[in-house]
Amino acid sequence: MFKLIKYELRSTGLTILGICITVIVANLLLMTKKGSWNIAAVTGLSICLTIGAIIVIFISSLKIMSKYLHGDEGYLLFTLPQSGTSILASRLLTALIQTSIVVFVCILMFNLIVPEEIYYSFLKALTPSQIFAFIFGYIWSIISSLTFIYFCMVIGKVALKGKKLGKIGSFIIFIILTVVISWITFKLEALFPQTLNLGGSSIANNFKTSNSSFQIFGGEFNINIASTIFDIISFAGFFITTSFLIDKKLDLS
Amino acid sequence: MNNLLKSENICKSYLNKKALRGVNLDIMPGKILGLLGPNGSGKTTFLKIAAGILHASSGQILIDGEKPGVYTKSIVSYLPDNEYLLKWMKIKDAVRYFKDFYSDFNEKKAKELLIFMNLDENSTVKSLSKGMKEKLKLTLVLSREAKLYILDEPLGGVDPTAREKILDAIINNFSENSSMIITTHLVNDIERIFDDVAFISDGEIVLQGNAEELRIDKKKSIDELYREVFQ
Numbered sequence: 016m017f018k019l020i021k022y023e024l025r026s027t028g029l030t031i032l033g034i035c036i037t038v039i040v041a042n043l044l045l046m047t048k049k050g051s052w053n054i055a056a057v058t059g060l061s062i063c064l065t066i067g068a069i070i071v072i073f074i075s076s077l078k079i080m081s082k083y084l085h086g087d088e089g090y091l092l093f094t095l096p097q098s099g100t101s102i103l104a105s106r107l108l109t110a111l112i113q114t115s116i117v118v119f120v121c122i123l124m125f126n127l128i129v130p131e132e133i134y135y136s137f138l139k140a141l142t143p144s145q146i147f148a149f150i151f152g153y154i155w156s157i158i159s160s161l162t163f164i165y166f167c168m169v170i171g172k173v174a175l176k177g178k179k180l181g182k183i184g185s186f187i188i189f190i191i192l193t194v195v196i197s198w199i200t201f202k203l204e205a206l207f208p209q210t211l212n213l214g215g216s217s218i219a220n221n222f223k224t225s226n227s228s229f230q231i232f233g234g235e236f237n238i239n240i241a242s243t244i245f246d247i248i249s250f251a252g253f254f255i256t257t258s259f260l261i262d263k264k265l266d267l268s
Numbered sequence: 269m270n271n272l273l274k275s276e277n278i279c280k281s282y283l284n285k286k287a288l289r290g291v292n293l294d295i296m297p298g299k300i301l302g303l304l305g306p307n308g309s310g311k312t313t314f315l316k317i318a319a320g321i322l323h324a325s326s327g328q329i330l331i332d333g334e335k336p337g338v339y340t341k342s343i344v345s346y347l348p349d350n351e352y353l354l355k356w357m358k359i360k361d362a363v364r365y366f367k368d369f370y371s372d373f374n375e376k377k378a379k380e381l382l383i384f385m386n387l388d389e390n391s392t393v394k395s396l397s398k399g400m401k402e403k404l405k406l407t408l409v410l411s412r413e414a415k416l417y418i419l420d421e422p423l424g425g426v427d428p429t430a431r432e433k434i435l436d437a438i439i440n441n442f443s444e445n446s447s448m449i450i451t452t453h454l455v456n457d458i459e460r461i462f463d464d465v466a467f468i469s470d471g472e473i474v475l476q477g478n479a480e481e482l483r484i485d486k487k488k489s490i491d492e493l494y495r496e497v498f499q
Contacts, residue, residue: 018368018369021368022354022365022368025356025361026354026356029356087348087350087351087352088352088354089321089352090321090348090350090352091352091353091354091365093320093321094319094320094321094341094344094346094348095341095369096338096339096341096342096369096370097338097341097369098338176282176283262337263323264323265321265323266321266322266323267316267321267322
């Protein structure tokens with residue numbers, strides 16, 4: 016599996032480098048405007064750059080999987096003596112590493128732009144458990160969302176063999192499943208509103224609902240217990256099913 | 269002696285088309301089988317099923333007694349008929365890739381084959397011509413000490429001189445403990461290396477047997493027989 020990660024990182028090295036250079040150059044340009052522009056505008060633009068960079072690397076992770084499923088590169092990957100689990104796990108870990116490199120560069124540049132007193136006062140306000148919760152939430156959001164999207168891509172390819180049909184089918188499956196999962200999450204949170212505050216590790220009743228199990232407000236990091244369990248179960252289900260489909264059902268065109 | 273590949277009534281359907289209609293094929297160790305047929309006859313579909321990248325709709329295929337999966341992929345060396353090597357790779361990267369993933373990969377043999385094929389290991393994959401890419405793919409596939417080699421159109425798109433070189437490479441690097449399936453349209457160029465042949469038409473095996481026995485029985489070369497069967 017780690018060999019797969021090594022080669023995936025090598026094949027996307029130029030993309031990551033390109034994104035990082037763009038972020039660095041754009042932030043350096045923003046730094047030259049610190050005196051003349053409003054600091055809020057400079058900070059806001061830097062945040063936009065970070066979001067843009069993360070979106071680009073996320074889309075590149077989807078394009079790689081699409082190439083494996085619909086392009087010739089799949090013949091190299093899927094004829095390797097590697098299980099579906101290993102292929103999927105390596106793809107997810109690679110995406111996590113790629114995104115983390117970009118996020119690290121973005122944070123580094125953001126640190127140079129934002130006035131020190133604001134930056135450090137923000138950092139000082141965070142407790143170790145909140146930092147842990149942030150990191151966990153970050154990893155979870157990347158891994159779980161990509162697993163869900165890869166599941167839609169693979170099931171689209173398995174169900175609808177053609178390249179165009181497969182891609183359109185995957186998108187339709189993605190939309191339908193997103194609606195279904197959101198509805199179930201909404202219902203679960205309404206029925207079982209108990210939350211767990213990871214920041215302070217206390218269980219509380221909370222009637223706030225959203226599509227995400229993770230909510231941050233009032234300096235707390237709350238997760239709805241019922242929807243979190245549902246998220247974990249659905250993640251495991253998507254991961255196992257995708258691995259199974261790669262092993263037993265995936266046909267390359 | 270056990271069959272290295274055994275297929276029983278393999279069928280493969282796509283929506284409204286039947287690509288394979290009950291293919292039965294056995295390959296014994298040490299044999300080279302020519303799977304011959306016109307375009308769309310089901311040759312590539314069968315090879316893809318054996319390589320584990322397509323799944324049969326019905327029937328069973330066993331390679332070394334196992335269904336296609338991680339184990340069979342570790343003992344099958346498959347040459348597809350497309351450009352599957354990653355564009356960013358140099359030839360030496362492709363060699364290292366195979367060495368990393370296949371425990372049966374013989375790096376020394378790969379280096380010898382690269383010299384034999386006149387390939388510079390510092391060249392990038394995307395800079396190679398079609399014929400050179402074919403030679404590189406074959407170098408990588410033959411450098412494995414696999415139990416079963418599956419070569420889909422190994423002579424496709426290469427000039428006659430390169431064809432000779434590729435055929436020599438196949439013969440010189442084939443071990444008696446292995447088996448090989450080759451598909452081709454260029455029957456005349458390659459028929460001398462076949463031990464067995466199977467003619468496939470519209471997803472069915474229409475004629476199969478030992479190549480030499482067929483030549484004697486029918487008093488024809490395999491190439492002539494191919495033209496007669498598919499005229």
